């Protein structure tokens with residue numbers, strides 16, 4: 001029997017892969033943006049003893065080597081100096097950990113799958129890392145309503161697989177699914193490729209349970225579709241990036257697994273044409289569209305250089321990925337064919353493939369989803385996650401390319417076109433604060449001028465904190481700060497992040 | 500120029516998790532996504548490349564199976580085959596259809612269509628038989644070049660590199676011949692949308708084994724189909740000392 005590895009077609013030749021990476025050791029987070037340590041207590045032997053009595057033996061990680069994985073972020077850009085990881089198995093343990101930390105002024109960095117890309121899950125100094133990885137049980141599934149109740153540490157892909165047996169699926173899917181956790185997704189209000197159809201987590205999370213900084217457990221575990229009783233507290237935790245509380249459980253609305261999934265990979269002459277193809281898709285494919293992604297040729301070149309994958313249709317300046325999900329394959333294929341014919345006739349699209357085969361779809365999605373995990377092979381990659389009005393969506397890539405000139409060896413863009421969300425990457429030989437400031441001051445200024453967002457889905461975390469006041473009014477900032485003070489008066493939860 | 504016959508089988512897509520029917524009579528196929536056997540895709544790709552190199556002038560794709568086998572034939576046509584023959588074998592008969600039946604069918608069609616080369620995948624990923632190429636060559640009394648990872652045509656013969664234990668073997672054989680495609684022979688192309696459209700107009704004929712005079716009555720009976728044993732969950736141990744103690748307990752150290 002042919003196993004999964006079949007998709008890893010090996011080429012008949014060994015490809016020369018340029019290695020651009022110069023520094024392999026991530027910068028200390030504290031040096032990255034030059035922040036000062038807050039007035040927190042330093043962990044001592046007595047604290048560790050407390051945690052030892054509270055938790056099971058291997059719930060604590062103190063070994064320097066074992067800590068590495070938790071102290072360094074996914075992109076290997078940042079390193080924290082935490083001396084301790086705690087992995088509670090119950091919400092009661094979580095509550096006691098936070099209450100102890102709050103009383104003793106010990107700073108805490110909540111961590112899920114550690115796939116966040118704005119430094120939110122990396123300690124800046126010596127914050128204790130509180131990981132949800134052992135809060136990982138599925139509690140209940142209502143097959144009729146599709147509501148899944150599970151603990152925060154469940155890995156997204158495991159939930160996908162679990163639901164698969166019930167012909168259901170998660171409302172959220174993203175490239176990091178093999179590692180990211182539903183609690184982390186909730187805390188970042190993660191977007192991903194299904195957002196176009198199913199909306200974001202503010203809509204799909206029906207209820208949650210969270211622990212406040214002082215250890216108090218807030219139970220918002222609703223599993224109803226409708227519930228207008230009082231202020232909607234769950235929304236405070238969704239997207240709060242570990243600054244207001246630690247999410248321990250969620251109830252999430254899942255959806256029936258579509259019977260027919262078609263995936264089209266299309267090549268266009270330029271972004272304007274691709275945009276027309278997208279508009280046509282909305283008219284022609286209507287209710288069956290489930291994802292609309294875009295990538296430029298530089299991204300494909302990047303994938304070819306660093307992995308051995310490439311476009312299945314040859315080279316085009318811009319590629320569109322359109323996924324449809326429906327209940328009748330014949331109907332969907334028929335629609336897609338007509339749509340494609342129309343796009344070809346009008347030259348919106350020059351070529352394309354369409355597949356309903358899961359293995360082929362996996363390969364095509366791989367081209368789009370596996371970009372981020374290869375960033376580290378291209379030198380130092382500054383990765384930005386912006387929202388822009390569609391008419392300006394791709395101009396920013398060209399503009400940044402011109403602005404940077406020789407300073408960067410690659411500027412490339414891909415993203416969730418359907419949601420107006422662009423990931424723009426800038427590769428440089430080596431990290432320096434000068435180049436970072438040079439890039440960010442211009443990029444964020446332009447995004448702001450164009451009425452875009454400087455963080456479409458990844459959040460503010462540590463890396464974008466200084467820019468938040470640029471895009472949010474003083475009144476907004478003040479309300480956020482007051483909220484933080486109410487929820488976490490001692491500021492022990494994820495300090496130096498967001499606000 | 501050569502006429503090429505390629506065999507394409509419809510199998511459960513390899514990205515789909517296989518489920519065994521509760522009565523253990525087989526695997527669940529209803530509502531399960533099927534695709535062309537990946538090794539057959541490689542065979543089709545090779546045939547198309549031979550055509551692009553002007554070594555072949557016509558490619559005939561054949562599939563034996565139920566009505567839905569026409570889907571993989573359409574894919575073969577979209578990849579570049581010129582015409583397709585669907586040999587309909589359905590229901591219980593299909594469940595016990597074996598490489599020996601398929602080989603007889605392919606051999607018959609090869610003769611009828613006067614082909615010079617038969618290319619098939621080295622095995623199907625569902626039954627893993629790896630017999631069709633060999634038996635087809637036997638029925639035709641043609642030379643066979645199995646597990647091909649490179650095919651070249653020189654004058655009136657072909658030179659084939661085959662993957663064997665620990666290395667590569669290069670063989671030369673006369674045409675007509677039967678070839679089976681291995682994983683590294685090529686990387687199959689995707690069927691592009693314009694080609695899918697064009698493929699709709701290419702000829703696809705349906706015949707039965709009877710038309711070819713091939714008897715497909717069963718030679719085997721499927722007794723049962725079972726899932727492989729489930730791996731036991733591992734356990735996390737706190738340190739190396741405990742590991743050593745555990746290994747000793749189990750008599751490993």
Ligand SMILES: Cc1cc2nc3c(=O)[nH]c(=O)nc-3n(C[C@H](O)[C@H](O)[C@H](O)COP(=O)(O)OP(=O)(O)OC[C@H]3O[C@@H](n4cnc5c(N)ncnc54)[C@H](O)[C@@H]3O)c2cc1C
Pocket residue numbers: 074109110111112113114115116117119120121132152173174175176179180181182183184185186187188189190191192193241242243245246247248369372373457458461494
């Ligand atoms: C290859 C790749 C692709 C990605 N694609 C997308 C994408 O398409 N869309 C998208 O939105 N993001 C994407 N991301 C970013 C990232 O995966 C998401 O932000 C994800 O939701 C983070 O989940 P996590 O469990 O890894 O959280 P972590 O990285 O561990 O944490 C993220 C933040 O949430 C906090 N946190 C984590 N768990 C909890 C909890 N239980 N309670 C309170 N706070 C918590 C942390 O303190 C941190 O601030 C991608 C990342 C990678 C590496």
